[in-house]
Amino acid sequence: MPSDSDLVTVPARARTSTTTRVAKVLGLLVLAGLVISFPSLAPDSFILSVGVVIASYAVLATSWNFVGGFTGYISLGHAAYSGLGGYGTALLITRADVNPWLAMVAAGVLVAAFAVPVGIASLRVRGASFVIVSIALVLILLLVFQSWGSFTGGSNGIRLPRPFGDDVLRPEQHERFFYLHAALLAVLLLCWWAIDRSRFGMGLKAIREDEDKAQSLGVPTFTYKLVVFVISAFFTALGGGMYALWFGFLDPIFQFSILVGSYMVLMSLLGGIRSLFGPLLGAVIVGYAMEFFKAQYGDTQAHLIAMGALLAIVVLFMPDGIIPALRGLVNRFRPQAASIREVSAAELAEQRRAAEDTGGSERGEKEEVRR
Amino acid sequence: MASEHLLELVDIEAGYGRAALVLRGLTVRVPPASVVCLVGPNGAGKSTVLKVASGMLPPRAGRILVGGEDVTRNSPQQMLRAGLSHVLQGHSVFKEMTVSENVLLGAYSLRDKAEIAERVDFVKTLFPVVADRWTSLAGALSGGQQKQVEFARSLMISPRVVLLDEPSMGLDPKATGTVFEQVVRMRDAGTAVLLVEQNARRALETADLGCVLDLGRVHISGPAADLLADPALGELYLGNRTAGRRQFSTPGADNT
Numbered sequence: 001m002p003s004d005s006d007l008v009t010v011p012a013r014a015r016t017s018t019t020t021r022v023a024k025v026l027g028l029l030v031l032a033g034l035v036i037s038f039p040s041l042a043p044d045s046f047i048l049s050v051g052v053v054i055a056s057y058a059v060l061a062t063s064w065n066f067v068g069g070f071t072g073y074i075s076l077g078h079a080a081y082s083g084l085g086g087y088g089t090a091l092l093i094t095r096a097d098v099n100p101w102l103a104m105v106a107a108g109v110l111v112a113a114f115a116v117p118v119g120i121a122s123l124r125v126r127g128a129s130f131v132i133v134s135i136a137l138v139l140i141l142l143l144v145f146q147s148w149g150s151f152t153g154g155s156n157g158i159r160l161p162r163p164f165g166d167d168v169l170r171p172e173q174h175e176r177f178f179y180l181h182a183a184l185l186a187v188l189l190l191c192w193w194a195i196d197r198s199r200f201g202m203g204l205k206a207i208r209e210d211e212d213k214a215q216s217l218g219v220p221t222f223t224y225k226l227v228v229f230v231i232s233a234f235f236t237a238l239g240g241g242m243y244a245l246w247f248g249f250l251d252p253i254f255q256f257s258i259l260v261g262s263y264m265v266l267m268s269l270l271g272g273i274r275s276l277f278g279p280l281l282g283a284v285i286v287g288y289a290m291e292f293f294k295a296q297y298g299d300t301q302a303h304l305i306a307m308g309a310l311l312a313i314v315v316l317f318m319p320d321g322i323i324p325a326l327r328g329l330v331n332r333f334r335p336q337a338a339s340i341r342e343v344s345a346a347e348l349a350e351q352r353r354a355a356e357d358t359g360g361s362e363r364g365e366k367e368e369v370r371r
Numbered sequence: 372m373a374s375e376h377l378l379e380l381v382d383i384e385a386g387y388g389r390a391a392l393v394l395r396g397l398t399v400r401v402p403p404a405s406v407v408c409l410v411g412p413n414g415a416g417k418s419t420v421l422k423v424a425s426g427m428l429p430p431r432a433g434r435i436l437v438g439g440e441d442v443t444r445n446s447p448q449q450m451l452r453a454g455l456s457h458v459l460q461g462h463s464v465f466k467e468m469t470v471s472e473n474v475l476l477g478a479y480s481l482r483d484k485a486e487i488a489e490r491v492d493f494v495k496t497l498f499p500v501v502a503d504r505w506t507s508l509a510g511a512l513s514g515g516q517q518k519q520v521e522f523a524r525s526l527m528i529s530p531r532v533v534l535l536d537e538p539s540m541g542l543d544p545k546a547t548g549t550v551f552e553q554v555v556r557m558r559d560a561g562t563a564v565l566l567v568e569q570n571a572r573r574a575l576e577t578a579d580l581g582c583v584l585d586l587g588r589v590h591i592s593g594p595a596a597d598l599l600a601d602p603a604l605g606e607l608y609l610g611n612r613t614a615g616r617r618q619f620s621t622p623g624a625d626n627t
Contacts, residue, residue: 206476209465216427218451218480
């Protein structure tokens with residue numbers, strides 16, 4: 001349907017997509033620049049260690065988002081996989097004398113294998129039931145790791161040797177682990193991005209919207225959920241293992257804690273579970289806030305209260321997360337965006353006629369903008 | 372019996388859970404390139420017929436044949452592969468996904484990229500709104516447009532029979548008109564349609580054949596035009612007089 005308005009709208013659309021692409025590339029470059037320069041910008045070793053903690057949270061939250069973001073299954077028990085990844089790494093190093101990095105990957109693979117039966121059992125139930133099942137596993141693991149002292153170190157915890165040797169000083173160690181976490185995060189983001197654009201990802205998103213409908217269209221829903229659950233557990237375990245190597249000490253009460261799993265959920269929800277960078281943004285905000293409250297008020301429960309308030313604010317005002325909310329805000333100020341105003345019936349009829357003449361391409365563009 | 376029918380449901384008995392049967396020995400046959408319409412009061416089992424045909428509700432007795440082949444025990448996915456595509460009641464687009472994703476999900480069981488591209492071109496021609504709004508979020512479309520996206524999605528696998536459950540539900544009269552026009556276009560493009568509709572008169576005007584369901588059985592079937600012309604049916608089912616309906620309502624058997 002070639003018409004005058006087509007000649008106007010098509011280049012406009014092309015321009016928009018080029019602008020968006022340039023903005024995206026620039027944004028990525030800025031982000032990469034910030035990450036690379038952070039260790040040299042950090043004024044002291046403490047801030048650098050906060051950076052490592054935040055990077056670790058970003059890895060865990062992004063790993064969680066493979067299940068939460070794609071399928072909408074909210075797991076509050078992902079601490080099980082980060083804890084097992086950490087303990088697996090520690091035990092392989094201390095008991096079997098495996099190379100630390102190899103131990104980390106091997107622990108990830110073992111946890112992925114462990115996640116297969118867990119997934120088969122837990123992914124049968126949806127909604128609140130799935131949440132409860134996911135929590136149960138963490139509590140079981142906490143008891144096991146606390147009680148089995150002869151193997152796991154029990155409540156006394158377990159100490160890991162430093163992977164870079166004792167002659168590497170603490171700030172240097174922080175810097176290396178910051179970059180390692182950032183590299184792992186980059187791999188995770190790349191995987192999430194690739195799945196998001198794939199046929200597999202399309203099936204997963206259909207599950208998130210309506211599992212029965214997806215199944216009726218021939219999406220192998222159970223297999224897909226299980227695969228992405230195992231991928232998520234694997235990456236979460238890698239994150240847990242890397243944290244263990246950095247921190248050098250594991251205690252079951254912190255490793256198998258409902259709080260750790262809740263943080264992954266809170267961070268992802270805050271940033272936006274449907275966005276690639278949502279969990280990362282959430283991790284930066286929540287991680288920074290937590291460290292701030294701990295530094296200000298010491299080892300009190302103040303940071304927990306703050307986290308609870310933050311979660312309430314997110315659910316009330318930004319149910320889709322910050323990134324979608326910001327996107328909506330930006331679009332509101334774009335010139336093409338539709339605004340509500342009163343029109344007469346005659347004007348409306350005229351607009352309809354015009355819209356029909358252009359074959360709806362203009363409307364299509366407005367919808368794109370609104371996304 | 373070498374069948375001249377695409378889809379046959381023979382002596383079907385079906386129900387939900389332990390509750391009483393909803394379908395009690397129902398037989399419906401769909402010839403190629405035709406629109407067959409099921410009408411009847413609420414609770415007659417119209418939607419249940421479609422659920423049985425698409426494999427969502429396994430029948431307790433009876434047989435389902437597609438092109439003469441017995442598919443009675445097929446899973447929903449196998450029914451899809453056998454060529455039965457089900458468009459559910461109400462709005463069943465994936466609202467948070469784009470029109471293109473919605474349509475491509477319809478081709479999920481296909482692997483051949485060339486075939487998928489060909490089907491996309493086909494449904495875009497049949498439903499211009501799909502082509503126009505290809506990159507929009509499906510949830511941003513009007514009800515009638517969403518229905519057309521669902522139709523397009525159901526046609527992606529080149530189905531032999533499309534099962535349409537109340538396509539006019541919640542649509543204004545103009546959009547309803549468009550939807551029924553699209554049903555005719557689907558038939559003219561070679562796809563048979565088994566249609567369930569509350570708007571019985573409008574549906575029978577569109578259909579080739581009609582079946583009147585009551586209490587889980589087909590009471591009368593025949594050319595849709597004849598059913599429309601039958602004054603007794605008009606009184607009972609087409610709203611000419613509503614008092615007669617009471618005796619046909621089935622307690623406990625809902626239309627869902």
